[in-house]
Structure formats: C-alpha cells, structure tokens
Amino acid sequence: MSMEEKQNSQISLDFNQNIFKPISREEIVEIVKTCYRKNIPLEINGLKSKNKIGRNFQSEKTLDLSDYKGIIDYKPEELYIKVKAGTPLKEIIEELDKNNQQLAFEPNDFGYLFSGQSNSGSIGGVVSCNFAGSRRFKVGSVRDHILGFQGINGKGETIKSGGTVVKNVTGYDLSKLVSGSFGTLTILTELSIKVLPKPETSKTLIIKNPHLKKALDFLGKALSSSTDPSGGVFYPDYFGKDFVLNDLTHDGGLTAIRIEGPTNSVDQRANRLSKELGLLDQELSILDSEQSNIFWSRTKNLEVFKSLKSNLLRIVLPMSETLQVIQKLKNFEIKYFIDWGGGLIWASFDQLNTKILSEIKDTVKKHQGYITLIKVEEDLKASADIFTIDPIKYKISEKIKRSFDPKRIFNPGKMYTGI
Amino acid sequence: MSSLQMPKVDNAIMSKKDKIASDLRRIINSKNVLSNPDELRPFETDGLTAYRQMPLLVVMPETVEEVSQILKYCNENKVKVVPRGAGTGLSGGSMPLEDCVLMAMGKFNKIIEIDYENRCVVTQPCVTNLAITHAVQDKGFYYAPDPSSQIACSIGGNVAENSGGVHSLKYGATTNNLLGIQVVLMDGTVTKFGGKAMDAEGYDFLGLMTGSEGLLGVITEVTVKILKSPEVVKAALVGFPSIEDAGNCVAEIIAEGCIPAGMEIMDKALTKATNDYSKAGYPTDAEAMMIVEFDGTEHEVEAYIQKTKEIAEKNNSSSLKISKSNEERLKFWAGRKAAFPACGVLAPDYMCMDGSIPRGKLAEVLNEISRLSKKYNLPVANAFHAGDGNLHPLIMFDANDKESLRKCEEFGADILKYCVKVGGALTGEHGVGIEKRELMCEAFNDKDIQQQLTIKVALDPNSLLNPGKVYPILRKCAEEGRVHVHGGKTKFPDIPRF
Numbered sequence: 001m002s003m004e005e006k007q008n009s010q011i012s013l014d015f016n017q018n019i020f021k022p023i024s025r026e027e028i029v030e031i032v033k034t035c036y037r038k039n040i041p042l043e044i045n046g047l048k049s050k051n052k053i054g055r056n057f058q059s060e061k062t063l064d065l066s067d068y069k070g071i072i073d074y075k076p077e078e079l080y081i082k083v084k085a086g087t088p089l090k091e092i093i094e095e096l097d098k099n100n101q102q103l104a105f106e107p108n109d110f111g112y113l114f115s116g117q118s119n120s121g122s123i124g125g126v127v128s129c130n131f132a133g134s135r136r137f138k139v140g141s142v143r144d145h146i147l148g149f150q151g152i153n154g155k156g157e158t159i160k161s162g163g164t165v166v167k168n169v170t171g172y173d174l175s176k177l178v179s180g181s182f183g184t185l186t187i188l189t190e191l192s193i194k195v196l197p198k199p200e201t202s203k204t205l206i207i208k209n210p211h212l213k214k215a216l217d218f219l220g221k222a223l224s225s226s227t228d229p230s231g232g233v234f235y236p237d238y239f240g241k242d243f244v245l246n247d248l249t250h251d252g253g254l255t256a257i258r259i260e261g262p263t264n265s266v267d268q269r270a271n272r273l274s275k276e277l278g279l280l281d282q283e284l285s286i287l288d289s290e291q292s293n294i295f296w297s298r299t300k301n302l303e304v305f306k307s308l309k310s311n312l313l314r315i316v317l318p319m320s321e322t323l324q325v326i327q328k329l330k331n332f333e334i335k336y337f338i339d340w341g342g343g344l345i346w347a348s349f350d351q352l353n354t355k356i357l358s359e360i361k362d363t364v365k366k367h368q369g370y371i372t373l374i375k376v377e378e379d380l381k382a383s384a385d386i387f388t389i390d391p392i393k394y395k396i397s398e399k400i401k402r403s404f405d406p407k408r409i410f411n412p413g414k415m416y417t418g419i
Numbered sequence: 420m421s422s423l424q425m426p427k428v429d430n431a432i433m434s435k436k437d438k439i440a441s442d443l444r445r446i447i448n449s450k451n452v453l454s455n456p457d458e459l460r461p462f463e464t465d466g467l468t469a470y471r472q473m474p475l476l477v478v479m480p481e482t483v484e485e486v487s488q489i490l491k492y493c494n495e496n497k498v499k500v501v502p503r504g505a506g507t508g509l510s511g512g513s514m515p516l517e518d519c520v521l522m523a524m525g526k527f528n529k530i531i532e533i534d535y536e537n538r539c540v541v542t543q544p545c546v547t548n549l550a551i552t553h554a555v556q557d558k559g560f561y562y563a564p565d566p567s568s569q570i571a572c573s574i575g576g577n578v579a580e581n582s583g584g585v586h587s588l589k590y591g592a593t594t595n596n597l598l599g600i601q602v603v604l605m606d607g608t609v610t611k612f613g614g615k616a617m618d619a620e621g622y623d624f625l626g627l628m629t630g631s632e633g634l635l636g637v638i639t640e641v642t643v644k645i646l647k648s649p650e651v652v653k654a655a656l657v658g659f660p661s662i663e664d665a666g667n668c669v670a671e672i673i674a675e676g677c678i679p680a681g682m683e684i685m686d687k688a689l690t691k692a693t694n695d696y697s698k699a700g701y702p703t704d705a706e707a708m709m710i711v712e713f714d715g716t717e718h719e720v721e722a723y724i725q726k727t728k729e730i731a732e733k734n735n736s737s738s739l740k741i742s743k744s745n746e747e748r749l750k751f752w753a754g755r756k757a758a759f760p761a762c763g764v765l766a767p768d769y770m771c772m773d774g775s776i777p778r779g780k781l782a783e784v785l786n787e788i789s790r791l792s793k794k795y796n797l798p799v800a801n802a803f804h805a806g807d808g809n810l811h812p813l814i815m816f817d818a819n820d821k822e823s824l825r826k827c828e829e830f831g832a833d834i835l836k837y838c839v840k841v842g843g844a845l846t847g848e849h850g851v852g853i854e855k856r857e858l859m860c861e862a863f864n865d866k867d868i869q870q871q872l873t874i875k876v877a878l879d880p881n882s883l884l885n886p887g888k889v890y891p892i893l894r895k896c897a898e899e900g901r902v903h904v905h906g907g908k909t910k911f912p913d914i915p916r917f
Contacts, residue, residue, distance in 0.1 A: 077673055078779060143626060158866065167847035174871070196678065197676030223538065228716075268717070318615035396878070402877065
C-alpha cells in the first residue's frame with residue numbers, strides 16, 4: 001500500500017495474514033479493495049457449516065465473517081429482522097422465538113451430515129446456498145423471504161437492493177440473484193428478512209406405508225387438497241425405524257404430512273385429510289405439536305444421514321417425475337428419502353464415480369430436474385461438476401459474475417470453472 | 420408528445436424506417452408489421468396516459484422464433500425495442516420511443532398446458548391474469564396474485580412488473596408464485612429460467628427477470644403455480660374514530676399472529692367519496708375504514724374473525740360488520756374497487772401515487788400527507804393496502820390549470836420521498852417505468868444504480884431493450900411520479916384500480 005493510499009484509508013489492514021476476521025464493514029471494504037487491486041482471490045466463509053458444498057478452488061486468502069454478526073433491527077409488528085450476515089442462524093431463531101415468530105423457510109442444518117452435530121451456520125451462508133426445508137412448496141424458498149440486502153461487490157463498493165417492506169418493485173430484485181450464488185457475486189454484509197408468526201399448533205399424520213408409489217399418491221392428494229399441508233415426506237423402510245417417538249405406533253416405511261395453524265383448524269383439517277386419503281386407524285399415527293416438531297426438525301437436519309460416510313446428492317424434480325427417477329436410480333446402491341411433498345430427493349450412493357454420476361445426471365435431466373452434489377469423495381469432487389449448467393446459462397452467468405465481480409476474486413470456481 | 424426527456428432519437432434509424440419495415444416483413448408475416456400512423460396510434464401509450472409517443476413501427480410476432488429473429492435483427496442494426504403486453508401498466512413501462520420497434524406480444528394469447536399433478540399452468544405471456552384462474556377454477560384451483568387490473572393485464576406483464584395485488588402479504592407477489600419463464604434476450608438468445616421443478620440451480624435469473632420492467636429480455640412463456648381455492652372466505656368492515664386507532668388495530672392483528680388474506684384501509688375522504696359513488700354502505704362518519712379478509716377452513720376463519728373483532732373493539736372501533744355471505748363480502752370490496760372512479764367525480768383530475776411504507780408508520784405518513792395537502796392547497800384521499808404497507812394517495816387537481824398541475828407534481832414527489840424517508844419504497848406494485856425514474860436517487864445511491872446498470876449492460880450491451888425506463892436519465896431527482904387521470908378518463912376506465 002502506498003503512503004497516499006494509507007493516508008486515504010481509515011483502516012490499517014495487515015495484509016500479510018491469510019485469514020481476515022473483520023468486525024466492521026469498513027474493514028471488509030478495505031480487504032476487498034486490496035484484493036481487487038492485487039488480483040487476489042478470496043474464499044468467503046461464515047460458520048463453515050456448508051463450505052464443503054461446491055467445487056474446490058484455489059484462494060490465497062480467506063475472509064471469515066463469523067465475527068461480523070449481530071441483530072441490527074428487529075420489528076416483530078413489521079414482520080422483519082435486519083441482521084449482519086455473519087450472525088448465527090441459531091441466534092436469530094432464538095430471538096424470533098421470544099416473539100413467537102419464525103423464519104418460515106426452515107433451512108436445512110448440514111452440521112449433522114458433515115460433522116455429526118448441529119451447525120445451522122450463519123444467515124449469510126443460509127442465503128448464499130438457498131436450501132429451503134420442508135415448507136418449501138407452501139411458503140417458498142429462502143430467497144422468497146429476503147426483503148433486501150447490503151453487500152460489497154468485487155470492486156469493494158457497498159451496494160444495496162430492496163429494503164424492509166414486503167412490497168417493493170424499485171429496480172432489479174438483486175436479493176433473488178445473490179440468494180443461492182454461493183458467495184460468488186457479493187460479500188453479503190446485511191440482510192433484511194421477512195419473519196412470520198409461528199403456527200399455534202403443528203400436527204403430523206404418519207401413515208404406515210413402505211411403498212413409494214403409494215406415498216407419492218398420498219402426498220399428491222394432500223398437496224392438492226384444501227387442507228393446506230406444510231410438509232410432506234416419505235421415508236422408506238430402512239429409515240422409518242430411525243424415528244422412535246412416543247405416539248408413533250409402528251416402525252418401517254412412512255409417509256408424513258404436516259398440518260399447521262390455529263389449533264381448532266388443525267384438528268379439523270387433519271381429520272378431513274385422513275378421511276380424504278381413506279386412511280384406516282391401524283395405519284395412521286398422529287403426532288401432536290411437540291413430537292411433530294421433533295419429527296420435522298430431524299428431517300430438516302438430514303439426521304438419517306448423520307455422519308454419512310458415502311456420497312449424498314440433492315435431486316430436485318417436478319413431483320410427477322419422482323417415481324420414475326427413483327425406479328431408475330434403484331439400479332444403483334442407494335438410500336433415499338423424499339421431501340417437498342415429492343419434489344425433492346435426498347439420495348446417498350455407496351458407490352459413485354464419474355460414469356455413474358453422468359448416468360444419473362442424464363436421467364434426472366430427462367425428467368426436467370437437476371442434481372446438486374452435496375457430499376462426495378474428494379477424488380470425485382475434483383473431477384465432477386457439482387452444479388449442472390447448460391452452455392447458454394453459463395454464458396449469461398459469466399456476464400452476471402463479471403458485472404458484480406469483474407476480476408473474479410470472490411470464491412472463484414466454487415460454482416463453475418471460470419466463474 | 421410528452422415533455423419527458425427520453426433517450427436521444429437516432430436520426431439514422433428514423434430515416435431508415437421503410438427499409439427496417441421491409442426487412443422485418445421478411446422475418447415475420449408482413450401483415451404483422453404495422454407502419455401507418457393510424458395503425459400505430461393505439462400503441463402510443465399504456466396505462467400511464469399522461470405520456471404519449473408514437474413508435475417507429477409495431478411488430479406482432481406469433482412465435483418464439485420470430486421474437487428471437489426480430490431481436491437479433493434489431494440488435495445487429497442498433498434499433499431500439501420496447502416490449503408490450505396488454506398495455507395496462509401504470510408507470511409507462513411500455514411507452515414507445517420515437518425511434519423504436521414496439522414489440523406487441525398480443526398474439527401470444529394461449530394457455531399451453533394445465534398440469535394438475537404438478538399444480539402449475541404453462542402459458543403464453545399475453546394470456547390475462549384472470550384467464551389463468553378461469554382455466555383452473557372448475558377443479559377448485561386459482562392463481563393467487565390478483566392485481567386489480569387482472570381482468571385485462573397480461574401474465575407476461577405481471578412478470579415484467581412483479582405485480583402484486585391485495586393478497587400479497589399472505590400469498591406473495593408474482594415473483595413468489597412463478598416457477599419458470601422462457602425469455603428471449605436482446606441478441607436473440609432463447610432460454611428458459613426455472614421450470615416445473617422448484618428452485619432452479621445456479622444464479623436466480625428467474626428472480627432477476629421478474630420485475631425487470633422489460634429491460635433484460637422479452638418473456639415468451641410463463642409457468643405459474645396454482646393453489647387450491649380456500650374453503651371459506653370472510654371479511655369484516657370496521658370503522659374507526661381516528662387513523663391512529665386503525666393503524667394500531669392493524670399492528671395488533673399482525674402481532675397476534677393473524678395473517679389476513681387482505682387488509683385495506685381508506686381515510687374519511689375516500690370512504691365518503693366511494694360511498695357517495697357506489698352506495699357501498701360504508702361508515703361515512705368514521706375517520707378511517709378497514710376491510711379485513713381471512714381465508715382458510717371454516718374454524719380457522721371464524722377464529723381469526725373473532726380475534727379481529729376483539730382487537731378492533733379494544734382499539735375503539737366505531738362500527739363493525741362481518742360478511743354473512745359471499746355476496747355481502749363482495750359488496751364490501753365493490754365500494755373499495757370503485758375508489759378511483761369515485762375520485763374522478765370529486766375533481767377534474769387526480770394523480771395516483773404508489774409508495775410502500777412500514778405498516779406502523781401509517782398515521783405518521785397520513786399526517787404528513789394531510790400537512791402537505793394544506794401546504795399545496797390540493798385535496799387528497801388515501802387508500803392503503805395495510806397488509807403489505809402499500810399506500811395509494813390520490814391527489815386531486817385540475818390539469819388545465821398549469822399551476823395546479825405543478826403543485827400536484829411537487830406534492831406527489833414529496834409524498835414518495837417521505838415514504839422512502841420512513842423506511843418504505845418508491846413503488847410497491849406499479850413499477851418505476853418512466854414515472855418514477857428520476858426519483859430513483861431517493862432510494863439508491865450512485866453505486867447501487869451503477870451496479871444495476873452494469874447488469875443491464877451485461878445482457879444488453881447496446882442498451883436497446885426498453886431504454887429510458889427505470890433508471891434516471893437526468894441523474895437528478897425531478898418531481899415526477901404519479902398516474903394522471905383527466906376528467907375521470909383513464910386509459911381503461913372500466914378496469915378496477917387499487
């Protein structure tokens with residue numbers, strides 16, 4: 001840094017260190033400006049709960065945002081919370097709990113999968129990955145709840161988009177674009193997120209059923225009914241036994257459907273749904289609030305894949321295609337469960353190599369879906385595409401990347417080679 | 420011709436009008452290229468009728484390939500293109516430029532597929548918003564976003580503007596109900612963003628395109644999700660002795676964990692005007708009137724209505740009526756939907772503003788509007804989507820009196836600036852277009868705007884697609900920003916407006 005630059009800078013930055021742990025936005029700006037000037041790539045981390053997702057890439061320096069945290073503003077009556085990006089999700093949820101509110105998108109906790117224990121990560125990481133939990137089909141994804149953000153672009157400029165009100169069509173909706181961009185477009189600094197009241201009651205209908213076809217039929221009917229379910233999963237036999245709950249009268253394969261809302265309405269809807277699905281008493285267990293919450297929390301935490309040694313893929317499909325895709329995937333050694341009422345498959349593969357992977361990808365693509373490699377062995381990770389993209393979208397992505405980060409210093413190559 | 424500053428007219432293009440027309444006639448059916456002034460006239464304005472401009476030419480493509488070839492041709496020949504759906508937009512987003520080819524998408528008017536298994540509809544962009552619901556309602560489904568012009572506005576236009584409606588708090592705006600789109604970029608590239616599967620991987624181009632006001636691509640196909648219609652819908656009509664009481668009631672309803680399907684407030688001036696106009700049976704002595712609507716199962720709706728009643732009484736409600744039938748519920752709304760024409764009776768002209776504010780700032784903002792009303796000596800009436808914080812003040816003036824128009828413009832700009840000041844937004848649902856373009860610097864600084872412009876340049880390097888919209892040309896905060904209605908005559912007087 002030249003003398004003049006030093007004088008201009010309010011922050012004295014020791015650039016010899018390899019890990020930066022800023023506590024102020026000014027520091028982040030300074031780090032990015034220096035990296036921009038010197039062409040130095042930066043790996044951006046929050047609480048590292050999901051940093052193993054994505055391609056490996058070379059970076060000289062790491063920006064650790066775990067100290068850039070705190071709730072800036074929380075207005076329960078305005079249904080929003082504004083936080084610094086490094087704030088642990090856990091902290092935000094605890095704060096919302098006090099006012100009986102929640103983040104309705106119930107993001108996955110990948111800690112169990114990668115480290116055997118809970119690590120729900122930072123809010124910046126949650127937004128950057130955009131992985132929503134079981135309520136997805138009802139309330140939308142993470143991105144649907146981001147009202148606005150402030151971030152630092154690849155030139156070190158502070159930019160913002162959106163605000164704190166739900167209705168806002170002023171300019172391009174960049175909150176959507178940065179959600180799910182895996183830290184490749186901006187360093188998120190502040191996020192304004194929509195919060196919603198917690199439902200008064202949650203009830204879960206657990207249907208004893210080992211068959212996928214029947215499960216998808218139940219889920220399809222439930223989602224098309226006016227009983228307004230907010231979760232729908234299927235666990236095959238080998239996972240069903242993992243759910244030991246007081247009110248669960250059977251083990252083995254199960255289909256679970258969640259109904260939430262005011263207590264009397266939940267009872268009414270749960271009864272109606274069970275009638276509409278033609279369920280017999282002996283095949284049905286009903287979980288009340290506490291146990292229902294435990295069940296969905298385990299689902300959100302991917303606990304059936306706790307400390308998984310093998311590979312895990314996340315497969316998203318139109319619900320109508322799920323049955324056929326699973327039937328084709330059964331050619332391989334897989335264990336899976338279905339979320340999003342049929343639209344999401346979490347599948348672990350004992351054996352996975354580039355050949356098998358490309359076969360799976362072709363199958364899923366033919367059925368209008370896509371695959372994200374969540375956890376794969378290192379040698380496969382080095383050779384396979386973690387995310388899939390077609391040439392046209394690659395070209396557009398490249399242009400968008402450049403418009404935010406012209407020198408490709410943010411997580412370069414984390415999503416795609418060259419981006 | 421408007422006095423609004425638009426991008427510089429390219430005289431070389433103007434002089435090549437005949438050649439461009441004949442080139443385009445080789446790309447598409449020649450009868451779909453319009454060049455006579457008489458044929459162009461209907462396209463000179465959209466729902467923001469204060470500004471008018473005849474385009475150079477109008478093209479009406481019939482296929483995606485034609486859209487692609489026209490854009491490619493225009494890109495190569497540096498011809499500006501303005502896309503247009505139903506032309507009902509209220510911010511001038513599809514107002515033509517003198518040297519532009521106006522791409523009218525009216526022939527893309529068919530629903531392609533209804534897929535109940537995946538609960539979605541795939542449609543061409545110029546199908547109206549309401550037609551989607553009509554197509555699926557026999558099976559008990561509907562499409563949730565309901566901009567009040569839904570009888571006429573196109574779904575492609577809804578995507579371009581990210582249209583809302585009275586049910587946005589519970590069901591979201593267009594962006595939250597969209598699964599996928601097919602888009603043609605300015606260089607002719609055809610691609611799809613999203614589809615029947617949720618949350619497409621990679622950068623969220625679907626989210627970027629939604630609400631981009633026709634600056635980034637032309638939408639040629641739309642996939643929306645459909646929902647099962649609620650079993651029961653009920654509304655309450657509540658009068659309050661003060662705006663503060665109404666505002667507190669709204670805050671408390673939300674704080675109690677009730678999320679209404681719709682929640683509307685009108686001030687005394689508007690309540691009286693609409694009641695005189697539509698005989699809706701509103702409490703005209705109340706300082707503020709609220710309509711709250713809940714939907715869901717019978718028990719759920721009953722519980723919420725009961726809770727609302729308790730909260731309203733606690734907040735000094737002066738009257739309270741609960742709909743006993745669907746007819747009565749629709750009657751509550753009928754008065755509200757006539758709010759704008761009712762203002763047309765009170766004054767020769769009115770301007771409709773569209774700001775967003777935090778719900779809790781309602782009383783403060785209305786007090787400020789009332790202060791400004793005295794300052795400018797112009798009457799104002801206020802409608803407020805209380806559920807989602809979208810405020811529509813209607814300023815009454817006389818456009819034939821230049822001083823009155825100038826005062827109205829200043830008044831409007833002051834209101835929007837105040838909305839931003841209290842933490843709101845310049846536009847909740849009408850879009851920026853040409854109308855609020857110069858006010859963008861109230862909400863964003865140069866860096867924010869520059870970032871957005873860089874995205875525009877990345878996808879449309881020559882800035883040919885709908886230029887002059889959304890982003891400031893003057894780079895100063897001019898006093899503009901309203902829907903101008905003269906003598907009660909809007910472009911589409913029979914379409915309800917909120």
